[in-house]
Amino acid sequence: MNEKGEMTYTFELKDLSYKELFDVYKSLDEFISFLIKSRDNAEVVKDEEDDKKEENKEES
Protein backbone atom coordinates (compact mmCIF):
# COMPACT_ATOMS: atom_id res chain seq x y z
CA MET A 1 0.00 0.00 0.00
CA ASN A 2 1.41 3.43 -0.87
CA GLU A 3 1.07 6.67 1.05
CA LYS A 4 -2.18 7.48 -0.80
CA GLY A 5 -3.59 4.22 0.45
CA GLU A 6 -3.50 2.54 -2.99
CA MET A 7 -2.43 -1.05 -3.48
CA THR A 8 1.04 -1.36 -5.05
CA TYR A 9 2.53 -4.41 -6.69
CA THR A 10 6.05 -5.61 -7.31
CA PHE A 11 6.58 -7.75 -10.38
CA GLU A 12 9.60 -9.50 -11.77
CA LEU A 13 9.77 -9.54 -15.56
CA LYS A 14 11.91 -12.64 -15.36
CA ASP A 15 8.89 -14.51 -13.99
CA LEU A 16 7.22 -14.18 -17.40
CA SER A 17 7.52 -16.72 -20.13
CA TYR A 18 8.86 -15.52 -23.51
CA LYS A 19 5.36 -15.51 -24.91
CA GLU A 20 3.99 -13.52 -21.97
CA LEU A 21 6.90 -11.09 -22.09
CA PHE A 22 6.33 -10.47 -25.77
CA ASP A 23 2.55 -10.15 -25.23
CA VAL A 24 3.14 -7.51 -22.53
CA TYR A 25 5.52 -5.65 -24.81
CA LYS A 26 3.01 -5.73 -27.64
CA SER A 27 0.03 -4.79 -25.38
CA LEU A 28 1.91 -1.82 -23.96
CA ASP A 29 2.97 -0.67 -27.40
CA GLU A 30 -0.56 -0.99 -28.76
CA PHE A 31 -2.14 0.66 -25.72
CA ILE A 32 0.17 3.67 -25.96
CA SER A 33 -0.64 4.04 -29.66
CA PHE A 34 -4.33 3.79 -28.78
CA LEU A 35 -3.99 6.48 -26.09
CA ILE A 36 -2.10 8.88 -28.35
CA LYS A 37 -4.69 8.41 -31.07
CA SER A 38 -7.55 8.95 -28.58
CA ARG A 39 -5.92 12.12 -27.30
CA ASP A 40 -5.32 13.51 -30.78
CA ASN A 41 -8.90 12.81 -31.81
CA ALA A 42 -10.51 14.02 -28.61
CA GLU A 43 -13.13 16.73 -29.23
CA VAL A 44 -16.26 18.08 -27.57
CA VAL A 45 -19.14 15.66 -27.91
CA LYS A 46 -22.55 17.13 -26.98
CA ASP A 47 -25.43 14.82 -26.14
CA GLU A 48 -29.20 15.65 -26.42
CA GLU A 49 -29.41 16.94 -22.83
CA ASP A 50 -26.59 19.38 -23.44
CA ASP A 51 -28.40 20.68 -26.53
CA LYS A 52 -31.61 21.19 -24.56
CA LYS A 53 -29.76 23.03 -21.80
CA GLU A 54 -28.17 25.33 -24.35
CA GLU A 55 -31.54 25.98 -25.99
CA ASN A 56 -33.05 26.88 -22.57
CA LYS A 57 -30.14 29.22 -21.91
CA GLU A 58 -30.71 31.03 -25.19
CA GLU A 59 -34.53 31.43 -24.60
CA SER A 60 -34.08 32.84 -21.11
Added chain:
Amino acid sequence: MNFKEYIDKDIEEKKILLDLLPMNTESRVRKYKETVDEIVKNYKGILSSVREYVNYKYAKLYPNKIDRSSQIKQKEDEIDRFKSLVMMTNPKVSFYEKMGFDMLIFDLEHYYNNSLTNNNEIIKKMLICFKDAGINVSAKDFRINVFSYNYMVNLFYLISGNDVDIEIFKKIFWKCPGVYINIIICFRMLLLKYERKLDKYAKSRDNLLLKDNGLSNREELIKKLYSLKLEKKQLEEKDESDIILDFINGDLDFSVYNNSINNTYGELDYFLINSIDTNNESVLNHALNVIENFYNNLLEYQVMYSNNDLIDNIVNIYNKSVASVEKKQLVKDYNLQVKNISKMEAKAKKLKVNKIFSSENIDKVFAPAEFNQCIEQQNILNEIYKEYANLDNQYFNIVLKNMIETNSFVSVVIGIVVFYPFFSKSIIKNVFELETVDEINEKYDQLFDLYYNPYRKLIDMKLLFSKENFEQRLMDSYRFDNLNVNETTYEEDNQNLIIINHEKLINKIKISKFSHTIDEIEFLVEVSKIKDSEKEAS
Protein backbone atom coordinates in the same frame (compact mmCIF):
# COMPACT_ATOMS: atom_id res chain seq x y z
CA MET B 1 -1.24 -12.50 -10.56
CA ASN B 2 1.83 -12.02 -12.73
CA PHE B 3 2.87 -8.88 -14.56
CA LYS B 4 1.06 -9.78 -17.77
CA GLU B 5 -2.20 -10.40 -15.96
CA TYR B 6 -1.76 -7.14 -14.07
CA ILE B 7 -1.06 -5.14 -17.24
CA ASP B 8 -3.99 -6.71 -19.13
CA LYS B 9 -6.28 -5.89 -16.22
CA ASP B 10 -4.93 -2.37 -15.81
CA ILE B 11 -5.26 -1.60 -19.55
CA GLU B 12 -8.89 -2.73 -19.47
CA GLU B 13 -9.57 -0.59 -16.39
CA LYS B 14 -7.90 2.46 -17.93
CA LYS B 15 -9.97 2.05 -21.10
CA ILE B 16 -13.18 1.90 -19.04
CA LEU B 17 -12.09 4.92 -17.04
CA LEU B 18 -11.44 6.93 -20.20
CA ASP B 19 -14.77 5.86 -21.65
CA LEU B 20 -16.51 7.24 -18.58
CA LEU B 21 -14.86 10.64 -18.71
CA PRO B 22 -17.32 13.28 -19.96
CA MET B 23 -16.26 15.19 -23.08
CA ASN B 24 -19.19 17.56 -23.60
CA THR B 25 -17.33 20.76 -22.87
CA GLU B 26 -13.97 22.21 -23.83
CA SER B 27 -12.75 22.10 -20.24
CA ARG B 28 -13.79 18.45 -19.90
CA VAL B 29 -11.98 17.56 -23.11
CA ARG B 30 -8.94 19.34 -21.76
CA LYS B 31 -9.23 17.30 -18.56
CA TYR B 32 -9.60 14.12 -20.69
CA LYS B 33 -6.42 14.97 -22.55
CA GLU B 34 -4.56 15.65 -19.31
CA THR B 35 -5.66 12.27 -17.97
CA VAL B 36 -4.57 10.53 -21.18
CA ASP B 37 -1.21 12.32 -21.06
CA GLU B 38 -0.69 11.13 -17.52
CA ILE B 39 -1.48 7.53 -18.45
CA VAL B 40 0.75 7.76 -21.54
CA LYS B 41 3.61 9.11 -19.45
CA ASN B 42 3.20 6.33 -16.93
CA TYR B 43 2.89 3.62 -19.62
CA LYS B 44 5.82 4.92 -21.63
CA GLY B 45 7.90 4.47 -18.48
CA ILE B 46 6.64 0.90 -18.12
CA LEU B 47 7.20 0.22 -21.82
CA SER B 48 10.71 1.60 -21.61
CA SER B 49 11.58 -0.80 -18.79
CA VAL B 50 9.94 -3.72 -20.58
CA ARG B 51 11.65 -2.79 -23.84
CA GLU B 52 14.99 -2.67 -22.09
CA TYR B 53 14.40 -6.15 -20.71
CA VAL B 54 13.07 -7.44 -24.04
CA ASN B 55 16.15 -6.07 -25.84
CA TYR B 56 18.37 -7.71 -23.28
CA LYS B 57 16.62 -11.06 -23.77
CA TYR B 58 16.56 -10.62 -27.56
CA ALA B 59 20.29 -9.93 -27.70
CA LYS B 60 20.94 -12.87 -25.42
CA LEU B 61 18.91 -15.23 -27.60
CA TYR B 62 19.95 -13.83 -31.00
CA PRO B 63 21.99 -16.53 -32.73
CA ASN B 64 25.57 -15.93 -33.74
CA LYS B 65 25.90 -16.74 -37.40
CA ILE B 66 28.94 -18.84 -38.10
CA ASP B 67 30.41 -17.69 -41.39
CA ARG B 68 31.44 -20.79 -43.31
CA SER B 69 31.88 -19.03 -46.67
CA SER B 70 35.67 -19.25 -46.64
CA GLN B 71 35.52 -22.98 -45.81
CA ILE B 72 32.97 -23.49 -48.61
CA LYS B 73 35.16 -21.54 -51.04
CA GLN B 74 38.12 -23.69 -50.04
CA LYS B 75 36.09 -26.86 -50.76
CA GLU B 76 34.94 -25.44 -54.09
CA ASP B 77 38.54 -24.77 -55.09
CA GLU B 78 39.51 -28.29 -54.11
CA ILE B 79 36.56 -29.71 -56.06
CA ASP B 80 37.57 -27.69 -59.13
CA ARG B 81 41.12 -28.99 -58.83
CA PHE B 82 39.91 -32.59 -58.61
CA LYS B 83 37.43 -32.06 -61.44
CA SER B 84 40.33 -31.02 -63.69
CA LEU B 85 42.24 -34.09 -62.53
CA VAL B 86 39.26 -36.28 -63.47
CA MET B 87 39.55 -34.96 -67.02
CA MET B 88 43.34 -34.92 -67.17
CA THR B 89 43.69 -38.55 -66.10
CA ASN B 90 40.72 -39.94 -68.01
CA PRO B 91 41.91 -42.99 -69.96
CA LYS B 92 39.00 -42.72 -72.41
CA VAL B 93 40.05 -39.38 -73.89
CA SER B 94 42.99 -38.23 -75.99
CA PHE B 95 45.70 -35.66 -75.24
CA TYR B 96 43.41 -33.09 -76.87
CA GLU B 97 40.97 -33.29 -73.95
CA LYS B 98 43.45 -34.37 -71.26
CA MET B 99 45.69 -31.36 -71.78
CA GLY B 100 42.73 -29.03 -72.15
CA PHE B 101 43.50 -28.01 -75.74
CA ASP B 102 39.84 -28.59 -76.62
CA MET B 103 38.59 -26.03 -74.14
CA LEU B 104 41.36 -23.53 -74.81
CA ILE B 105 40.44 -23.61 -78.49
CA PHE B 106 36.75 -23.38 -77.60
CA ASP B 107 37.49 -20.30 -75.48
CA LEU B 108 39.62 -18.71 -78.20
CA GLU B 109 36.89 -19.39 -80.76
CA HIS B 110 34.77 -17.11 -78.57
CA TYR B 111 37.45 -14.39 -78.74
CA TYR B 112 34.71 -11.82 -79.22
CA ASN B 113 33.40 -12.54 -75.70
CA ASN B 114 36.84 -12.11 -74.11
CA SER B 115 39.09 -9.16 -73.45
CA LEU B 116 42.27 -8.89 -75.47
CA THR B 117 44.29 -9.76 -72.35
CA ASN B 118 42.15 -12.89 -71.83
CA ASN B 119 42.70 -13.98 -75.40
CA ASN B 120 46.45 -13.56 -74.95
CA GLU B 121 46.24 -15.59 -71.74
CA ILE B 122 44.45 -18.43 -73.59
CA ILE B 123 47.14 -18.45 -76.28
CA LYS B 124 49.85 -18.40 -73.60
CA LYS B 125 48.26 -21.42 -71.88
CA MET B 126 48.34 -23.37 -75.15
CA LEU B 127 51.98 -22.48 -75.67
CA ILE B 128 52.76 -23.69 -72.13
CA CYS B 129 51.05 -27.04 -72.91
CA PHE B 130 53.39 -27.51 -75.89
CA LYS B 131 56.40 -26.46 -73.81
CA ASP B 132 55.45 -28.94 -71.05
CA ALA B 133 55.41 -31.70 -73.66
CA GLY B 134 58.92 -30.67 -74.79
CA ILE B 135 57.78 -29.03 -78.04
CA ASN B 136 59.24 -25.69 -78.95
CA VAL B 137 56.76 -23.44 -80.69
CA SER B 138 57.84 -20.10 -82.14
CA ALA B 139 56.26 -17.24 -84.08
CA LYS B 140 57.39 -18.97 -87.28
CA ASP B 141 54.77 -21.65 -86.63
CA PHE B 142 52.13 -18.97 -87.18
CA ARG B 143 53.29 -17.85 -90.61
CA ILE B 144 50.13 -18.91 -92.35
CA ASN B 145 49.17 -15.28 -92.51
CA VAL B 146 51.02 -12.00 -91.98
CA PHE B 147 48.68 -10.88 -89.20
CA SER B 148 48.80 -14.09 -87.17
CA TYR B 149 52.59 -14.06 -87.54
CA ASN B 150 52.92 -10.44 -86.40
CA TYR B 151 50.50 -11.01 -83.53
CA MET B 152 52.56 -13.94 -82.30
CA VAL B 153 55.89 -12.15 -82.81
CA ASN B 154 54.65 -9.49 -80.42
CA LEU B 155 53.10 -11.97 -78.02
CA PHE B 156 56.31 -14.01 -77.78
CA TYR B 157 58.16 -10.74 -77.20
CA LEU B 158 55.70 -9.93 -74.40
CA ILE B 159 55.96 -13.43 -72.88
CA SER B 160 59.77 -13.04 -72.81
CA GLY B 161 59.28 -10.14 -70.42
CA ASN B 162 59.66 -7.28 -72.86
CA ASP B 163 57.50 -4.18 -72.90
CA VAL B 164 54.92 -4.41 -75.64
CA ASP B 165 52.30 -1.77 -76.22
CA ILE B 166 48.90 -3.52 -76.03
CA GLU B 167 47.76 -1.22 -78.84
CA ILE B 168 49.76 -3.29 -81.35
CA PHE B 169 47.45 -6.28 -80.75
CA LYS B 170 44.40 -4.04 -81.16
CA LYS B 171 45.87 -2.60 -84.35
CA ILE B 172 46.41 -6.07 -85.80
CA PHE B 173 42.89 -7.16 -84.84
CA TRP B 174 41.37 -4.06 -86.46
CA LYS B 175 43.32 -4.74 -89.65
CA CYS B 176 42.44 -8.44 -89.62
CA PRO B 177 39.40 -9.46 -87.52
CA GLY B 178 40.11 -13.07 -88.50
CA VAL B 179 43.49 -13.06 -86.77
CA TYR B 180 42.33 -15.32 -83.90
CA ILE B 181 40.82 -17.76 -86.38
CA ASN B 182 44.17 -17.84 -88.16
CA ILE B 183 46.01 -18.43 -84.88
CA ILE B 184 43.58 -21.27 -84.06
CA ILE B 185 44.29 -22.84 -87.47
CA CYS B 186 48.03 -22.73 -86.73
CA PHE B 187 47.48 -24.38 -83.36
CA ARG B 188 45.35 -27.06 -85.03
CA MET B 189 48.17 -27.68 -87.52
CA LEU B 190 50.64 -28.00 -84.63
CA LEU B 191 48.31 -30.40 -82.81
CA LEU B 192 48.15 -32.66 -85.86
CA LYS B 193 51.89 -32.37 -86.45
CA TYR B 194 52.83 -33.30 -82.87
CA GLU B 195 49.90 -35.66 -82.20
CA ARG B 196 52.02 -38.64 -81.18
CA LYS B 197 54.41 -36.69 -78.99
CA LEU B 198 51.56 -34.92 -77.19
CA ASP B 199 49.62 -38.15 -76.71
CA LYS B 200 52.67 -39.88 -75.24
CA TYR B 201 53.28 -36.97 -72.89
CA ALA B 202 49.62 -36.78 -71.76
CA LYS B 203 49.53 -40.51 -70.99
CA SER B 204 52.86 -40.45 -69.18
CA ARG B 205 51.80 -37.77 -66.73
CA ASP B 206 48.57 -39.53 -65.54
CA ASN B 207 50.21 -41.37 -62.65
CA LEU B 208 52.37 -38.39 -61.80
CA LEU B 209 49.35 -36.12 -61.52
CA LEU B 210 47.55 -38.60 -59.26
CA LYS B 211 50.67 -39.09 -57.11
CA ASP B 212 51.20 -35.34 -56.77
CA ASN B 213 47.71 -35.12 -55.32
CA GLY B 214 48.23 -37.97 -52.89
CA LEU B 215 46.21 -40.46 -54.90
CA SER B 216 47.24 -43.91 -56.07
CA ASN B 217 44.64 -44.44 -58.80
CA ARG B 218 41.59 -42.99 -60.55
CA GLU B 219 39.09 -44.83 -58.34
CA GLU B 220 40.57 -43.02 -55.38
CA LEU B 221 40.28 -39.76 -57.29
CA ILE B 222 36.55 -40.26 -57.93
CA LYS B 223 36.03 -41.24 -54.27
CA LYS B 224 37.90 -38.12 -53.20
CA LEU B 225 35.75 -35.98 -55.50
CA TYR B 226 32.57 -37.50 -54.02
CA SER B 227 33.74 -37.02 -50.46
CA LEU B 228 34.67 -33.38 -51.18
CA LYS B 229 31.20 -32.82 -52.65
CA LEU B 230 29.58 -34.33 -49.55
CA GLU B 231 31.80 -32.25 -47.27
CA LYS B 232 30.79 -29.12 -49.19
CA LYS B 233 27.13 -30.11 -48.94
CA GLN B 234 27.49 -30.54 -45.18
CA LEU B 235 29.11 -27.13 -44.87
CA GLU B 236 26.27 -25.61 -46.87
CA GLU B 237 23.61 -27.28 -44.76
CA LYS B 238 21.71 -24.90 -42.56
CA ASP B 239 22.51 -25.12 -38.88
CA GLU B 240 20.60 -23.79 -35.87
CA SER B 241 21.66 -20.17 -36.32
CA ASP B 242 20.97 -20.24 -40.09
CA ILE B 243 17.44 -21.61 -39.61
CA ILE B 244 16.58 -19.18 -36.80
CA LEU B 245 17.91 -16.28 -38.85
CA ASP B 246 15.80 -17.50 -41.79
CA PHE B 247 12.75 -17.34 -39.50
CA ILE B 248 13.74 -13.86 -38.30
CA ASN B 249 14.34 -12.59 -41.84
CA GLY B 250 11.14 -14.18 -43.10
CA ASP B 251 12.93 -16.52 -45.53
CA LEU B 252 11.23 -19.36 -43.67
CA ASP B 253 7.63 -18.98 -42.55
CA PHE B 254 7.71 -19.55 -38.78
CA SER B 255 3.94 -19.90 -38.48
CA VAL B 256 4.08 -23.00 -40.72
CA TYR B 257 6.48 -24.65 -38.26
CA ASN B 258 5.02 -23.20 -35.06
CA ASN B 259 1.67 -24.86 -35.64
CA SER B 260 3.05 -28.35 -36.07
CA ILE B 261 6.32 -28.31 -34.22
CA ASN B 262 5.21 -30.79 -31.60
CA ASN B 263 4.59 -33.33 -34.35
CA THR B 264 8.23 -33.60 -35.44
CA TYR B 265 7.65 -36.49 -37.82
CA GLY B 266 4.28 -35.31 -39.11
CA GLU B 267 5.56 -35.08 -42.69
CA LEU B 268 6.27 -38.81 -42.69
CA ASP B 269 2.56 -39.30 -43.40
CA TYR B 270 3.09 -37.43 -46.68
CA PHE B 271 5.97 -39.64 -47.75
CA LEU B 272 5.00 -43.08 -46.49
CA ILE B 273 2.25 -45.50 -47.52
CA ASN B 274 1.95 -47.05 -44.06
CA SER B 275 2.62 -45.22 -40.79
CA ILE B 276 5.66 -46.29 -38.81
CA ASP B 277 6.48 -46.36 -35.11
CA THR B 278 8.66 -43.25 -34.75
CA ASN B 279 9.73 -44.38 -31.29
CA ASN B 280 11.52 -47.32 -32.88
CA GLU B 281 14.88 -45.76 -33.75
CA SER B 282 15.97 -48.26 -36.39
CA VAL B 283 12.57 -48.17 -38.17
CA LEU B 284 12.61 -44.38 -38.07
CA ASN B 285 16.20 -44.11 -39.36
CA HIS B 286 15.45 -46.51 -42.19
CA ALA B 287 12.42 -44.45 -43.25
CA LEU B 288 14.40 -41.20 -43.08
CA ASN B 289 17.19 -42.76 -45.09
CA VAL B 290 14.75 -43.96 -47.78
CA ILE B 291 13.17 -40.49 -47.96
CA GLU B 292 16.61 -38.85 -48.23
CA ASN B 293 17.54 -41.12 -51.13
CA PHE B 294 14.21 -40.51 -52.81
CA TYR B 295 14.75 -36.76 -52.45
CA ASN B 296 18.26 -36.93 -53.93
CA ASN B 297 16.94 -39.08 -56.77
CA LEU B 298 14.26 -36.50 -57.45
CA LEU B 299 16.91 -33.78 -57.80
CA GLU B 300 18.76 -36.06 -60.22
CA TYR B 301 15.51 -36.69 -62.09
CA GLN B 302 14.91 -32.96 -62.48
CA VAL B 303 18.38 -32.29 -63.93
CA MET B 304 18.14 -35.38 -66.15
CA TYR B 305 14.82 -34.28 -67.61
CA SER B 306 15.89 -30.68 -68.05
CA ASN B 307 18.54 -32.10 -70.37
CA ASN B 308 16.26 -34.31 -72.40
CA ASP B 309 16.72 -32.20 -75.52
CA LEU B 310 20.48 -32.45 -75.25
CA ILE B 311 20.34 -36.24 -74.89
CA ASP B 312 17.90 -36.47 -77.83
CA ASN B 313 20.19 -34.28 -79.92
CA ILE B 314 23.18 -36.55 -79.36
CA VAL B 315 21.09 -39.64 -80.02
CA ASN B 316 19.89 -38.02 -83.28
CA ILE B 317 23.48 -37.34 -84.34
CA TYR B 318 24.23 -40.95 -83.59
CA ASN B 319 21.23 -42.25 -85.55
CA LYS B 320 21.85 -39.96 -88.51
CA SER B 321 25.63 -40.12 -88.99
CA VAL B 322 27.01 -42.98 -86.95
CA ALA B 323 24.66 -45.93 -86.35
CA SER B 324 24.71 -47.35 -89.90
CA VAL B 325 28.38 -46.56 -90.67
CA GLU B 326 31.21 -48.98 -89.91
CA LYS B 327 33.86 -47.73 -87.49
CA LYS B 328 36.57 -48.36 -90.12
CA GLN B 329 34.77 -46.05 -92.51
CA LEU B 330 34.49 -43.32 -89.87
CA VAL B 331 38.25 -43.48 -89.25
CA LYS B 332 38.89 -43.44 -93.02
CA ASP B 333 36.69 -40.37 -93.43
CA TYR B 334 38.56 -38.65 -90.62
CA ASN B 335 41.98 -39.33 -92.19
CA LEU B 336 40.75 -38.13 -95.60
CA GLN B 337 39.60 -34.91 -94.01
CA VAL B 338 43.06 -34.40 -92.44
CA LYS B 339 44.64 -34.74 -95.90
CA ASN B 340 42.11 -32.37 -97.42
CA ILE B 341 42.92 -29.71 -94.80
CA SER B 342 46.68 -30.13 -95.37
CA LYS B 343 46.21 -29.42 -99.08
CA MET B 344 44.22 -26.28 -98.35
CA GLU B 345 46.85 -25.09 -95.89
CA ALA B 346 49.60 -25.60 -98.46
CA LYS B 347 47.61 -23.55 -100.96
CA ALA B 348 47.21 -20.69 -98.47
CA LYS B 349 50.94 -20.69 -97.70
CA LYS B 350 51.93 -20.47 -101.37
CA LEU B 351 50.29 -17.10 -101.90
CA LYS B 352 52.77 -14.28 -102.59
CA VAL B 353 51.37 -12.18 -99.81
CA ASN B 354 53.36 -14.23 -97.33
CA LYS B 355 56.63 -12.85 -98.67
CA ILE B 356 56.25 -9.70 -96.60
CA PHE B 357 56.68 -11.65 -93.37
CA SER B 358 60.29 -10.57 -93.07
CA SER B 359 59.37 -6.90 -92.88
CA GLU B 360 57.03 -7.39 -89.93
CA ASN B 361 55.35 -4.26 -91.19
CA ILE B 362 51.68 -4.96 -91.31
CA ASP B 363 50.92 -1.65 -93.02
CA LYS B 364 52.57 -3.01 -96.16
CA VAL B 365 49.74 -5.49 -96.55
CA PHE B 366 47.53 -2.67 -97.63
CA ALA B 367 49.56 -1.89 -100.68
CA PRO B 368 47.10 -2.49 -103.57
CA ALA B 369 49.04 -5.42 -105.00
CA GLU B 370 49.01 -7.41 -101.76
CA PHE B 371 45.57 -6.39 -100.63
CA ASN B 372 43.63 -8.60 -103.04
CA GLN B 373 45.82 -11.56 -102.28
CA CYS B 374 45.34 -10.90 -98.60
CA ILE B 375 41.57 -11.13 -99.00
CA GLU B 376 41.93 -14.25 -101.13
CA GLN B 377 44.13 -15.80 -98.46
CA GLN B 378 41.69 -14.97 -95.65
CA ASN B 379 38.89 -16.60 -97.64
CA ILE B 380 40.93 -19.79 -97.90
CA LEU B 381 41.74 -19.63 -94.19
CA ASN B 382 38.07 -19.22 -93.33
CA GLU B 383 37.35 -22.32 -95.41
CA ILE B 384 40.10 -24.22 -93.59
CA TYR B 385 38.59 -23.17 -90.28
CA LYS B 386 35.22 -24.62 -91.35
CA GLU B 387 36.92 -27.83 -92.43
CA TYR B 388 38.47 -28.15 -88.97
CA ALA B 389 34.96 -27.92 -87.53
CA ASN B 390 33.96 -30.79 -89.83
CA LEU B 391 37.04 -32.70 -88.71
CA ASP B 392 35.91 -32.24 -85.09
CA ASN B 393 32.51 -33.64 -85.96
CA GLN B 394 34.13 -36.66 -87.59
CA TYR B 395 36.22 -37.19 -84.47
CA PHE B 396 33.04 -36.94 -82.37
CA ASN B 397 31.35 -39.53 -84.60
CA ILE B 398 34.15 -41.99 -83.81
CA VAL B 399 33.71 -41.20 -80.10
CA LEU B 400 29.96 -41.85 -80.34
CA LYS B 401 30.54 -45.08 -82.24
CA ASN B 402 32.98 -46.33 -79.61
CA MET B 403 30.84 -45.46 -76.62
CA ILE B 404 27.18 -45.83 -77.51
CA GLU B 405 27.69 -49.12 -79.36
CA THR B 406 29.09 -50.75 -76.26
CA ASN B 407 26.44 -49.54 -73.88
CA SER B 408 23.05 -48.01 -74.28
CA PHE B 409 22.45 -46.11 -71.08
CA VAL B 410 21.77 -42.46 -70.60
CA SER B 411 24.80 -42.34 -68.33
CA VAL B 412 26.94 -43.04 -71.38
CA VAL B 413 25.53 -40.01 -73.15
CA ILE B 414 26.08 -37.85 -70.11
CA GLY B 415 29.54 -39.42 -69.89
CA ILE B 416 30.26 -38.37 -73.46
CA VAL B 417 29.16 -34.86 -72.60
CA VAL B 418 31.45 -34.82 -69.59
CA PHE B 419 34.45 -36.45 -71.25
CA TYR B 420 34.27 -34.39 -74.43
CA PRO B 421 33.50 -30.87 -73.29
CA PHE B 422 34.49 -29.33 -76.61
CA PHE B 423 31.68 -31.12 -78.44
CA SER B 424 29.22 -30.99 -75.61
CA LYS B 425 29.66 -27.26 -75.18
CA SER B 426 29.02 -26.72 -78.90
CA ILE B 427 25.88 -28.88 -78.67
CA ILE B 428 24.80 -27.24 -75.40
CA LYS B 429 25.19 -23.85 -77.08
CA ASN B 430 22.90 -24.85 -79.94
CA VAL B 431 20.30 -26.93 -78.05
CA PHE B 432 19.75 -24.42 -75.25
CA GLU B 433 20.38 -21.40 -77.49
CA LEU B 434 22.98 -20.00 -75.11
CA GLU B 435 25.14 -17.05 -76.01
CA THR B 436 27.85 -16.49 -73.45
CA VAL B 437 30.66 -18.82 -72.45
CA ASP B 438 29.61 -18.44 -68.78
CA GLU B 439 26.09 -19.69 -69.55
CA ILE B 440 27.49 -22.63 -71.51
CA ASN B 441 29.97 -23.45 -68.74
CA GLU B 442 27.22 -23.31 -66.13
CA LYS B 443 25.16 -25.85 -68.07
CA TYR B 444 28.23 -28.01 -68.64
CA ASP B 445 29.04 -27.97 -64.91
CA GLN B 446 25.47 -29.04 -64.15
CA LEU B 447 25.97 -32.08 -66.41
CA PHE B 448 29.37 -32.81 -64.90
CA ASP B 449 27.76 -32.80 -61.45
CA LEU B 450 24.95 -35.02 -62.72
CA TYR B 451 27.51 -37.59 -63.85
CA TYR B 452 29.87 -37.30 -60.87
CA ASN B 453 27.08 -37.31 -58.31
CA PRO B 454 27.57 -39.27 -55.07
CA TYR B 455 23.82 -40.14 -55.12
CA ARG B 456 23.75 -41.03 -58.82
CA LYS B 457 21.18 -43.70 -59.58
CA LEU B 458 18.61 -42.77 -62.20
CA ILE B 459 20.87 -41.98 -65.15
CA ASP B 460 22.23 -45.50 -64.82
CA MET B 461 18.70 -46.94 -64.80
CA LYS B 462 17.28 -45.12 -67.80
CA LEU B 463 17.68 -46.83 -71.12
CA LEU B 464 18.46 -44.85 -74.25
CA PHE B 465 16.64 -46.75 -76.93
CA SER B 466 13.74 -48.08 -74.86
CA LYS B 467 10.10 -47.12 -74.79
CA GLU B 468 9.58 -48.37 -71.23
CA ASN B 469 7.63 -46.21 -68.78
CA PHE B 470 10.55 -45.05 -66.66
CA GLU B 471 8.37 -43.38 -64.02
CA GLN B 472 6.37 -46.59 -63.61
CA ARG B 473 9.62 -48.47 -62.94
CA LEU B 474 10.67 -45.88 -60.37
CA MET B 475 7.23 -45.98 -58.77
CA ASP B 476 7.37 -49.76 -58.38
CA SER B 477 10.85 -49.61 -56.83
CA TYR B 478 9.96 -46.91 -54.36
CA ARG B 479 6.71 -48.51 -53.26
CA PHE B 480 8.69 -51.59 -52.15
CA ASP B 481 10.28 -49.22 -49.63
CA ASN B 482 6.90 -48.00 -48.31
CA LEU B 483 7.26 -44.70 -50.21
CA ASN B 484 4.00 -43.18 -51.33
CA VAL B 485 4.96 -42.69 -54.97
CA ASN B 486 2.19 -42.85 -57.54
CA GLU B 487 1.34 -41.88 -61.12
CA THR B 488 1.14 -38.19 -60.25
CA THR B 489 4.34 -37.94 -58.19
CA TYR B 490 6.45 -36.77 -61.13
CA GLU B 491 4.09 -33.99 -62.13
CA GLU B 492 5.79 -30.64 -61.69
CA ASP B 493 3.57 -29.36 -58.86
CA ASN B 494 4.04 -32.57 -56.92
CA GLN B 495 7.80 -32.44 -57.36
CA ASN B 496 7.73 -29.05 -55.67
CA LEU B 497 5.56 -30.42 -52.88
CA ILE B 498 8.07 -33.20 -52.25
CA ILE B 499 10.85 -30.63 -51.99
CA ILE B 500 8.81 -28.44 -49.62
CA ASN B 501 7.79 -31.35 -47.39
CA HIS B 502 11.32 -32.73 -47.35
CA GLU B 503 12.68 -29.36 -46.23
CA LYS B 504 10.00 -29.15 -43.53
CA LEU B 505 10.71 -32.65 -42.24
CA ILE B 506 14.47 -32.07 -42.11
CA ASN B 507 14.09 -28.66 -40.47
CA LYS B 508 11.65 -29.97 -37.86
CA ILE B 509 14.03 -32.77 -36.92
CA LYS B 510 16.81 -30.20 -36.61
CA ILE B 511 14.63 -27.82 -34.57
CA SER B 512 13.78 -30.63 -32.15
CA LYS B 513 17.52 -30.80 -31.36
CA PHE B 514 18.10 -27.03 -31.12
CA SER B 515 19.38 -25.40 -27.94
CA HIS B 516 16.72 -22.69 -28.51
CA THR B 517 13.17 -23.67 -27.54
CA ILE B 518 10.31 -22.99 -29.93
CA ASP B 519 9.07 -20.24 -27.53
CA GLU B 520 12.45 -18.57 -27.70
CA ILE B 521 12.43 -18.71 -31.50
CA GLU B 522 8.90 -17.29 -31.58
CA PHE B 523 10.02 -14.49 -29.24
CA LEU B 524 12.93 -13.63 -31.56
CA VAL B 525 10.67 -13.69 -34.63
CA GLU B 526 7.94 -11.53 -33.05
CA VAL B 527 10.28 -9.01 -31.45
CA SER B 528 12.21 -8.61 -34.71
CA LYS B 529 8.90 -7.82 -36.46
CA ILE B 530 8.24 -5.02 -33.96
CA LYS B 531 11.81 -3.79 -34.30
CA ASP B 532 11.40 -3.70 -38.08
CA SER B 533 8.16 -1.73 -37.88
CA GLU B 534 9.76 0.67 -35.37
CA LYS B 535 12.65 1.15 -37.77
CA GLU B 536 10.24 1.86 -40.62
CA ALA B 537 8.27 4.33 -38.47
CA SER B 538 11.42 6.21 -37.50
